[in-house]
Amino acid sequence: MIRFENVSKSYPGTTRPALGDVSLEIGKGEFVFLIGASGSGKSSLLRLILKEEKPNRGQIHVLGKKLSALPSRKVPYFRRNLGVVFQDFRLLPNKSVYDNVAFTLQVIGKSRGFIQEAVPDALKMVGLSGKSGRMPHELSGGEQQRVAIARAVVNKPAILLADEPTGNLDPETSQGIMSLLERINLGGTTVVMATHAQDVVDRMQRRVVELMTGRIVRDERGGGYVTQAITVPFAAQAEDE
């Protein structure tokens, strides 16, 4: 599904790489938490998967495609297979809930009939069937994030990327969002979620990939936010380098 081979990424003007020599493989149907402090490279990793950035070194394969070989005019078509959710929801403020979700399908040229079928389905799945005519500002944060998730999955993407989707939400609302993501994952969608929310990670007990200063310091199946395994002084190692 997603494979990183010795990927390094540094931004111009900085000496420390955002990602250094990262190798990672994520299989179909997995649910993966990316954790680590701010600036540890979680968002860079997600952006690389989306081909919003190019790595300086290494290869990235997503959905069987080698991203470095993907011409930029094909990138839009590639992205149609990925759903993305952000901490700040990123809804269009002047469009209703229904139109926000439908907009995704309109811009990729789906037929009216398909849209009329798929949008209510997606809204029903996220539990917002009754609110399709509302505007985003009339909704709570949790509801707005549900709209964003509906928009991300309405086209049935193979991979859902979530960048701190619960970052702006209280624990209870977060729980609702997480069970929604879990349901999407059970439907076969690979979910990669960057997060700081310790309780969420601990409760789910899924694969955890921990990043520190651009390096993977832990990759644990069924882990928590803090590792239960024997701790190795990664921090010290990282400092030495």
Place this chain on the structure above:
Amino acid sequence: MRLGLILGEAFQGLRRNMSMVVSVVLVTFISLTFVGVAILLQQQIGSMKGYWYDRAQVAIYFCSAIDQTGNCVQAAATQEQIDAVTAKLADPSIADYIERTEYDSPEVVLAQTKDVYADNPIAGFLTADLLGGIIHVTLFDPSNADVVVESVSGLAGVESVEDQRKYLEPIFSMLNAASAAAIGVAALMLVAAVLLIATTIRLSAFSRRREIGIMRLVGASNRLIETPFVLEGVFAALIGSLLASGALVVIVQFFVQGQLGAAIGGGGLLINRNDALIVAPILVGIGVVLAALSASVAIKRYLKV
């Protein structure tokens, strides 16, 4: 579905950016009007050159009894001298350029002069021996006048040889200068229009960056993102160029044909509404193409993946 979406987006952009769109319309209007004026001036110069140069002749003036200038020695040109000039003009090396020649004897010149100066009492004192004869030479191509001037001006009895085109040159150089000025202003204004369109489109894209970001995220093709903005610029420029075309037709109809035509008595030689209508599509074409190019260059930055 997608056409509706694209048009909807373009219309939204136009509405949100109303004041900028109006300024684009005005700048393209003014700049294209100058372009049109420059083109019409060139057409006018062309038609006048065609008309007058066909009529312009080379005039060979012969000496009269009182002339001292040229090759004259205060003696009227003799018949032999006149024949010598005529013979020279009949020489095969020159004759090829000449359509026809016509000799006006001093008596004929006197009659014509008296005609022209009928109101002037001095004309009464004029006699034929004060005037020299004139040979009018009509050339196939007036630009070859120098050939005639050079070959006969040195001959005895010739007072001067005149290429009448030189009387027209100041008019044409003035019109050419006006045309060049119009082109200069038009070029500057077009640069301003292109920059303004680019700025407007960037502004429009900036105010819609959220939509653009989401469209890119969900995999909208670049063309779909780009087209509404290009249409926005093209639409504004189209209105401007239509206004410019209308202005040209009005200028030609009322000022050139109406006032100027009335002033010089008949506007047959002047450009008319049909000329303006031929220029109109050129203006629309320039406006639309420039707007499309500058808008699509301006929007490229927002499409980088």
